[in-house]
Amino acid sequence: MKIEDVVCPFCGCLCDDLVVQVEGNRVVNVENGCTLANEKFMGDHRLETPIRRSGKKWERISYDEAIAETAGILLDADRPLLYGWSGTYGEAQTIGVHLAEVLGAVIDNTSTVCHGPSIMAIQEVGHPGCTLGQIKNRADVVIYWAANPIEAHPRHMSRYTTFADGFFVKNAFRERKVIVVDVRETDSSQIADEFVKVNPGGDYAILSALRAIVRGKRDIIPPNVEGVSREQLFRVAEICMAAKFGAIFFGVGLTMASGKYKNIRNAIELTEELNRHTKFTISPMRGHWNVYGSNEVFTWITGYPYAVDFARGIAFYNPGETTSVDILRRGECDACLVVASDPGAHFPRACAEHLARIPTIQIDPHVNATTHLSQIQIPVAVTGIDAEGTAYRMDGVPLRTRKLFQGSHPDDLEVLEKIYAIVREAKG
Amino acid sequence: MRVILKTRPREKPRIPIEAEEIIPQNFLRKNDMKVFEGNKERTLEDLFFVTIEGPAVSPDQVEVVLTGNTGMIKRVGEYMNAGRIIIEGDIGMHCGNFMSAGEIIIRGNADAWLGREMRGGRILCEGNASHYCAAGYRGEKRGMRGGIMEVKGNAGDFTAEYLSGGDVIIHGNCGDLPGVEMRGGTLVIGGECARPCGNMTGGTCMVFGKAQRVLPTFRSNGSQDMDYAGKRYRMNLFRGDVANRGKGTLMIRA
Numbered sequence: 001m002k003i004e005d006v007v008c009p010f011c012g013c014l015c016d017d018l019v020v021q022v023e024g025n026r027v028v029n030v031e032n033g034c035t036l037a038n039e040k041f042m043g044d045h046r047l048e049t050p051i052r053r054s055g056k057k058w059e060r061i062s063y064d065e066a067i068a069e070t071a072g073i074l075l076d077a078d079r080p081l082l083y084g085w086s087g088t089y090g091e092a093q094t095i096g097v098h099l100a101e102v103l104g105a106v107i108d109n110t111s112t113v114c115h116g117p118s119i120m121a122i123q124e125v126g127h128p129g130c131t132l133g134q135i136k137n138r139a140d141v142v143i144y145w146a147a148n149p150i151e152a153h154p155r156h157m158s159r160y161t162t163f164a165d166g167f168f169v170k171n172a173f174r175e176r177k178v179i180v181v182d183v184r185e186t187d188s189s190q191i192a193d194e195f196v197k198v199n200p201g202g203d204y205a206i207l208s209a210l211r212a213i214v215r216g217k218r219d220i221i222p223p224n225v226e227g228v229s230r231e232q233l234f235r236v237a238e239i240c241m242a243a244k245f246g247a248i249f250f251g252v253g254l255t256m257a258s259g260k261y262k263n264i265r266n267a268i269e270l271t272e273e274l275n276r277h278t279k280f281t282i283s284p285m286r287g288h289w290n291v292y293g294s295n296e297v298f299t300w301i302t303g304y305p306y307a308v309d310f311a312r313g314i315a316f317y318n319p320g321e322t323t324s325v326d327i328l329r330r331g332e333c334d335a336c337l338v339v340a341s342d343p344g345a346h347f348p349r350a351c352a353e354h355l356a357r358i359p360t361i362q363i364d365p366h367v368n369a370t371t372h373l374s375q376i377q378i379p380v381a382v383t384g385i386d387a388e389g390t391a392y393r394m395d396g397v398p399l400r401t402r403k404l405f406q407g408s409h410p411d412d413l414e415v416l417e418k419i420y421a422i423v424r425e426a427k428g
Numbered sequence: 429m430r431v432i433l434k435t436r437p438r439e440k441p442r443i444p445i446e447a448e449e450i451i452p453q454n455f456l457r458k459n460d461m462k463v464f465e466g467n468k469e470r471t472l473e474d475l476f477f478v479t480i481e482g483p484a485v486s487p488d489q490v491e492v493v494l495t496g497n498t499g500m501i502k503r504v505g506e507y508m509n510a511g512r513i514i515i516e517g518d519i520g521m522h523c524g525n526f527m528s529a530g531e532i533i534i535r536g537n538a539d540a541w542l543g544r545e546m547r548g549g550r551i552l553c554e555g556n557a558s559h560y561c562a563a564g565y566r567g568e569k570r571g572m573r574g575g576i577m578e579v580k581g582n583a584g585d586f587t588a589e590y591l592s593g594g595d596v597i598i599h600g601n602c603g604d605l606p607g608v609e610m611r612g613g614t615l616v617i618g619g620e621c622a623r624p625c626g627n628m629t630g631g632t633c634m635v636f637g638k639a640q641r642v643l644p645t646f647r648s649n650g651s652q653d654m655d656y657a658g659k660r661y662r663m664n665l666f667r668g669d670v671a672n673r674g675k676g677t678l679m680i681r682a
Contacts, residue, residue: 078466079443104467123567201641204626208645211671217645220670225644258604262626266671269627311467312446318566320540320559321521331442334466 007401008033009087009384010040012286012394013153025405027385034154040385045366046409047379066378067415070337071422073359073375077335079311080105083324084341086288087364089389089401092412093290093297096339099420101302101310102427106333108324109294110341111306116319117255118284119295119305121264128271130247130281131395132159137166138279141243143179145267146203146253147285150187156285161247162191168245177239181206182253194236201258202226206233207266213237214273246280252287286394288341290383293392328354338362340383340412344369363415380412387411429484431455433476435496438465444520445475448503452490452511452530455480487511488530494519499539505532508549521558524551527575540584546594548575559584559603562596572596572613588615591631599657607633610676618657628669628676636661639680645671646678654679 006018020041021029027041050066051058061069074080082100085093086109093109100107111119135142142161149156157163165172180192181203189195198206202225209225212218214237221230240246248271254263267282274280286292295305302308304317307324320326324343327333328351335358344352345368355373362370362377371377381387386407392398433450446464449472454461461472472478484490487510494504499518506525515523518536528547537555543562553561561583564571571590578597585603588596591613598606601619610628617624619637626643636656646668654663662682668674 078440078468080467120566204623205641205643208626208643208669208671212645215670217670220645220647222644259623259626262605262608266627269671312464318541332444332466334440334443 003402003404006404007384007391007399008037008040009289009382009391009401010036011153011289012292013156013159014289014391014393014399015155015159016399020404022405025386025407027404036154043366046382047365047367047371047377050376050378052376053374061376063378063410063415066376067418068422070361070376070378071419071426073335073361074099074103074105074337074419075423075426077103077105077333077359079327079333080335080337081324081327081333082107082337082339083343084110084339085294086110086291087340087383088412089290089383089387089391090293090297090398091389092339092383092416093294094301095413095416095420097298097301097308099416099423100308101315102420102423104311104313106307106309106311106322106324106327107298108307108322108327109298110288110291110346111295112319112323112325113256113346114252114287114291115255115284116306116323117261118250118264120261120319121268124261124265125268125272128268128275128281129283129395131397132283132393135245135247135281135283136160136164136169138168138245139166139243139247140169140175141177141179141239141246143181143240143246143248144188144192144285145181145248145250146183146257147249147251148182148186148188148253149249149285150191152251152287153285156249157188157191161249177243179236179239194232194239196228196232196236199227202228203254203257203263204259204266207263207270209233210237210240211266211270211273214241214270214277240274240280241277243278243280246274246278248280248282249285250282251285255284283395290391292394292396293390293398296392296396296398325351331357334358336360338364338370338374339416340364342368342370344371344373363412365409378415379409380415381407381409383412387413389413429455429490430481431490431492432479432481433472433492433494434479435494435498435501436475436477438475438497440466441497442500445501446503447472447501448506448525450492450494450501450504450513451506451508452492452513453487453509455490455492456484456487499536502539505530508532518555524549527551537581538579542579543572543575543577545571545573546575546577547573548594550576551578553577553579553581556581556600557583557587557598559586560589561587561598562591562594563587563589570611582619588613591615601637607631616656624680625676625678626669627672628678629673630676632677632679634663634679636681642666642680643669643671645669645674647674651682652679 019031180189181196271282302315307322309322384401388403443466490511502520508527524543540558562572570592582600587606599618602621607625615633622640646666649665663679666678
């Protein structure tokens with residue numbers, strides 16, 4: 001059976017034009033997908049049943065047993081951490097937030113290791129953003145700053161920027177100027193009209209210099225700023241100011257470089273400065289699939305987009321203190337529930353070591369690095385393949401994903417609702 | 429009155445304690461002080477051996493002394509408005525948040541957000557202070573607004589972020605971006621730092637050590653002599669940050 005207009009469940013692009021061929025309860029072919037999408041749909045590393053660590057071995061247990069034990073561990077904890085959430089859908093994330101509130105837990109999503117600093121900057125100075133559709137149809141200058149879409153978001157350029165013809169940009173490849181700013185040459189920089197190679201950690205200074213140039217303070221700029229010549233900075237500023245509609249996309253190369261959210265704040269303030277001359281927007285290249293959705297869900301329930309601490313019964317937010325990497329590094333939490341993420345692969349070693357020391361439970365369809373740190377793993381359906389739900393694209397547009405076949409696993413929502421029911425009953 | 433709080437041994441010593449009730453004025457009128465250990469509410473006596481010596485009729489006559497394993501205790505001295513707190517060892521995050529008067533002396537190191545948005549009073553940290561010393565809360569447009577913050581050792585990144593008033597004196601080194609978004613007050617850095625005063629719109633920052641990666645958006649404005657720690661130094665003057673309105677003053681040792 002061929003299913004059209006399928007939403008991809010891998011990166012923040014949420015490409016919604018895939019054609020997927022299904023035989024029984026297996027995907028056998030994907031059309032229009034990138035390599036990442038093909039692997040996601042046709043990968044076969046699914047865990048069949050819940051497992052529990054028993055000495056040096058794993059033992060299979062029932063779903064009811066795994067769920068009851070998970071609830072018991074979370075109820076016993078004095079500082080539980082609920083982490084992940086970007087690989088699942090909004091309805092399951094909602095239950096996660098309610099569970100955190102009842103438990104007095106910290107709930108955090110993968111923004112903590114990607115675009116959390118972008119959100120902090122947006123909270124300081126706002127967000128002059130727009131949808132990807134606007135950019136596709138209008139932008140004649142596109143800047144990729146510390147991002148490499150060809151490898152990380154393979155269809156971004158073909159669907160929205162460089163190779164995508166738009167309503168007002170009829171011949172995109174020739175009419176759009178592409179500027180890439182990065183610390184090294186990448187596949188994306190190869191196709192740029194202008195490649196700005198910055199010294200590592202030099203982005204903040206470059207952004208400050210561009211702001212000063214756009215403000216008419218050219219005379220202050222020294223001959224070389226962090227490896228970039230003054231002439232090139234003048235040229236980039238002129239391209240931006242001459243644009244009819246410009247769009248900046250930035251990646252984790254900017255959010256996770258030294259200065260972190262101050263880099264993003266500076267980029268936003270450059271965008272605001274450019275808006276005195278023309279129309280310019282700025283958008284983060286969100287990587288984890290529904291991480292934007294987790295920010296949305298957390299915010300509409302708690303007021304904060306990630307790193308929310310319910311220990312005192314009310315929501316408290318302070319990245320650096322309530323973010324999961326910091327909590328784990330300091331050895332604060334005494335139990336952890338990981339949902340739809342793989343901190344074992346992405347977190348620093350000290351954090352992974354603490355996860356291995358405390359009771360860690362993982363709810364995830366696949367065996368991954370976190371499995372090796374966990375006491376219990378509960379396999380679930382994959383959202384967008386054998387579970388449906390709402391996810392948000394990187395520009396904040398919600399899309400409904402589809403269930404392509406009826407699988408044998410419960411989905412995240414079913415498992416979390418059962419845990420929540422036990423916890424709620426125990427708490428009264 | 430002298431109140432001595434000695435920490436009791438805990439089963440899970442890494443779980444943070446939130447103890448904003450530990451301020452001098454509360455020991456005059458409260459006898460049921462609560463603190464949080466993780467997500468569990470405890471009495472002060474559950475976590476501390478409490479000894480009270482002598483009388484007091486006003487908060488400024490109260491001295492609170494914390495001893496033992498105090499490095500995971502957060503929010504000590506929050507909203508303090510009189511008296512004195514002496515911490516014999518390290519202290520956790522948010523010590524002296526929003527304090528308006530009184531004195532806090534830390535014999536060891538202080539964790540992040542020391543003196544966050546303080547309005548007055550004095551904090552002396554004899555060891556090192558972590559990130560965001562004398563800074564603002566997330567999303568807040570003004571950080572420390574008054575009082576004196578003195579750190580004998582080093583301070584971390586984003587020291588005095590959003591500084592709006594008062595004096596911050598770091599005798600050792602600072603990390604990255606001290607005085608970022610600064611809009612008033614005075615920041616003195618005795619040692620080294622990197623990228624001082626990004627996006628500053630007002631106030632004065634003096635760096636008596638080496639400033640690395642000074643931003644290109646500061647305009648040179650001559651030099652002058654300054655005294656610091658009993659010595660006279662020649663300082664280069666800059667005005668900036670011209671990426672913004674550029675009305676701050678940055679002085680760096682010549």
